[in-house]
Amino acid sequence: METEIPAILRAREALFPERFTFHSSRMRMKKVTKEELEKMDADSDRCAIELSDAAVDVLGYACLVAIMSMGKGYHRVSEKRLHQCTIDNGHMAPVVTSAGALVDGLHAVGAKRVSILTPYMKPLTQLVIDYIENEGIEVVDSISLEIPDNLDVGRQDPLAPVEITKKLNTNVDVIVASACVQMPSLPSVQLIEDRVGLPVLSSSVATTYMMLKKLGLDTRVDGFGSLLSGKF
Template structure:
């Protein structure tokens, strides 16, 4: 059918940009995750910053034992994101697993396939964000069971935070956590924030909490840090995006800093 069509080669090869987009963010997320990609499209992705996603196997329920089972998959999952190409940062998007596996172990697993990349976990980003906001006394809200919440309480306490109130919602399926309406999250947040706390941390990348962080702040008069808000903030700052965006929450007005 095409035998009579002459195909003419161009007179030169096309000029190539160094990268399709200036900055590259990698996301390693759970196979069951409904929320992280949506939040990162809304808060991070742009004509300058690309967000590239890999999913690793996860099976509910959310227990410390099941969370720990993801550790062997981290290296392979990270390696699937733009193989043999550099990333500006890579996030492992699971807060409770970051506590159980450990921030340093996650960094080591990712560096095994992406040497030198900045590794961001929700827990480490939340700690950095809370410190940037000057918070020393915090309240914490999680969707987890008591069993899964306890290691998180210990994580923040070990890092020197005074925990005034720790509230958990008792869920064990991250798909159900994603179905909690933002208005419900805001309602629980109001109850979870102790008057003496400097800030509220809302844990879990499955929760649609970043959507209502600024609203909760307006009602409570205190900063609110959520898992996805913290990782988005960290990634933007690591990519040199220092824009002040108070509509997303007080954290998005803060510089990244050191430590």
């Protein structure tokens, strides 16, 4: 979240007049386990209030699996509650969760069947699969890198998904190069899309797309896949 989304927005500044500032507040989490994710999510209200102190125009909740591990459709509950926090704090702002953004981004490009890459342990990947399928999208294939430490997830080579996704079933509508905002993949998105000839998304690309939609701005940012082509 703190590297890839600003990178996309910086790239957008070469095309359009809008300029962006980036602010962050952290929920604590070290090991990517269901128990720690639940504790992390419980801290999200505090973060929303802290960020709305800065009168930001849109908030992004970065952890996809934290939302998806809380139950099917939970992104709607979270977004509504955190939005209310900003209202109560006197600086109303829309809230985008990476979980909701990935689902909405997949729907935007017309995905019915997808293959996904995650850094998670397999039980957490299954929660992600169940969550996406509950939203009407079939997950045909998945790869779990099974990296338990959150810092290790963030240290992965951002070009690694180019090779790893070669193992995924491509008889689908869309490939998700990283179903985790923490796992870097931004330089891989367009390279994979150019190779397979299918739309390729990542959680950070989808989150940026939905942030731009909430802001009422043009969603075109060249070089980051079909979702940011400006067509959707």
